[in-house]
Amino acid sequence: MGFQFKYSVVWESVPILLVGVKLTLLLTFFGLLIGFFLGTAAGLGKTSRSRILNKIAGFYIESIRGTPLMVQVMFIYFGLPMALNTRIPPLVAGAVAIALNSGAYIAEIVRGAIQSIDKGQTEAGRSIGLTRFQALLYVIWPQAFKRMIPPLGNQFIISLKDTSLLVVIGVGELTRTGQEIIAVNFRAFEVWTSVALIYLVMTLSLSKVLSFTEKKLEIRA
Amino acid sequence: MIKIKELHKSFGPLEVLKGIDLHIKPGEVVVIIGPSGSGKSTLLRCINRLEETTSGTIIVDGYDINDTSTNINFIRSETGMVFQQFNLFPHMTALRNVTLGPVKVRKVSRTEANKIGMELLVRVGLEDKANAYPDQLSGGQKQRVAIARSLALNPKVMLFDEPTSALDPELVGEVLEVMKTLATDGMTMVVVSHEMGFAREVADRAIFMDDGVVVEENTPETFFMRPQNERTKAFLRMVL
Numbered sequence A: 001m002g003f004q005f006k007y008s009v010v011w012e013s014v015p016i017l018l019v020g021v022k023l024t025l026l027l028t029f030f031g032l033l034i035g036f037f038l039g040t041a042a043g044l045g046k047t048s049r050s051r052i053l054n055k056i057a058g059f060y061i062e063s064i065r066g067t068p069l070m071v072q073v074m075f076i077y078f079g080l081p082m083a084l085n086t087r088i089p090p091l092v093a094g095a096v097a098i099a100l101n102s103g104a105y106i107a108e109i110v111r112g113a114i115q116s117i118d119k120g121q122t123e124a125g126r127s128i129g130l131t132r133f134q135a136l137l138y139v140i141w142p143q144a145f146k147r148m149i150p151p152l153g154n155q156f157i158i159s160l161k162d163t164s165l166l167v168v169i170g171v172g173e174l175t176r177t178g179q180e181i182i183a184v185n186f187r188a189f190e191v192w193t194s195v196a197l198i199y200l201v202m203t204l205s206l207s208k209v210l211s212f213t214e215k216k217l218e219i220r221a
Numbered sequence B: 001m002i003k004i005k006e007l008h009k010s011f012g013p014l015e016v017l018k019g020i021d022l023h024i025k026p027g028e029v030v031v032i033i034g035p036s037g038s039g040k041s042t043l044l045r046c047i048n049r050l051e052e053t054t055s056g057t058i059i060v061d062g063y064d065i066n067d068t069s070t071n072i073n074f075i076r077s078e079t080g081m082v083f084q085q086f087n088l089f090p091h092m093t094a095l096r097n098v099t100l101g102p103v104k105v106r107k108v109s110r111t112e113a114n115k116i117g118m119e120l121l122v123r124v125g126l127e128d129k130a131n132a133y134p135d136q137l138s139g140g141q142k143q144r145v146a147i148a149r150s151l152a153l154n155p156k157v158m159l160f161d162e163p164t165s166a167l168d169p170e171l172v173g174e175v176l177e178v179m180k181t182l183a184t185d186g187m188t189m190v191v192v193s194h195e196m197g198f199a200r201e202v203a204d205r206a207i208f209m210d211d212g213v214v215v216e217e218n219t220p221e222t223f224f225m226r227p228q229n230e231r232t233k234a235f236l237r238m239v240l
């Protein structure tokens, strides 16, 4: 007898998977929230005239971009606590990993957007007496932010999917929940199909929200 | 109002300003002309320190602008600058462009700033464009908003860097009109421009710059009718 797709498995699994979805969304949200601040700080550091800030931001960005996320997760959850002689809850370690990781990529987005704004804008701002910071805040940032939205959206989607890597530290997010269900019912095909579809729904919704935001902001050039 | 002494400016190995001495009295209108690359923009940009000077002194309204104790943001707010490319803030309406300085630099209330802003837009003939964004304005209108934006800080000096050279010919007049009114009202102005008509009508002095030095300066009448220096003569023959 050939393989038979059991729809009942899907209906039974989905409610349990949704519990995992909650954690996936939570991790994505907090990871990106902190990642956005980190990324903005590092991106500004990269564009700043201070050599030290430049170096620090550069070191952070390069070390994150140059190592696999998996290794970063393990380092934060297993490595760091050992050196510091503490324990970190998996959920916290996971959010920190997502934040640190997305922050480095967001930094490059921020830097690129800021540097893409015509120098004449800063000069016009400074020439009416704005300080460097005021010119950044009122003149450059609003224009740069608009340009950041598409690449930021891309990064949000990547980070959402990246949370699935947190299975390695036992965070009960969506992928982990899928594994646990399979351990009981052995229906790998149905469960992974369900898991994949749920990820797809989340990423597509995120895309929609982002392109809507982009359009809203585009009304004014 | 402006005293420039022995001003030198280099970009790396390239010396762009090779010892400029220039005094500008309050209320004076000075027009600077000269070939491309002669350092006209660089000179203006040194006056409000958008470029750091390499050596020499620049005194604006009694303040040595390169002195570390001078508040450069304050000096800049007293020194309006109008750019060839307008450089309006594209994400703000015309009125917001004009009021940003009063609100953020002068710390004036929003209501007060709007009042100042509207008065200035009336002055440049654009009161009906207060809520338009820069991309809805013509080049001439943009430049008039840019002038209003500088005036909003009540500057003591206005610097103009080729304010009409990015404009279609038919839009040049409206900008020059605004500048003429400013000059008549007693504003101290340094204008880099090849608009001879403007120079002859309102300037007190015309200066010819070439290769980083002031080659010749005179009243516009003499300057254009009887230039003394050979380089000035050759240049005027070319542009007139």
Ligand SMILES: Nc1ncnc2c1ncn2[C@@H]1O[C@H](COP(=O)(O)OP(=O)(O)OP(=O)(O)O)[C@@H](O)[C@H]1O
Binding pocket: B011, B014, B016, B034, B035, B036, B037, B038, B039, B040, B041, B042, B043
């Ligand atoms: N930031 C800079 N870095 C390096 N070189 C510069 C810089 N700004 C200007 N220069 C050089 O300095 C010289 C003088 O430039 P400047 O813009 O002052 O000339 P200008 O007289 O205003 O010319 P134009 O009529 O074309 O505007 C040019 O050779 C220019 O290439």
Ligand SMILES: [Mg+2]
Binding pocket: B040, B041, B042, B161, B162
């Ligand atoms: Mg120039």
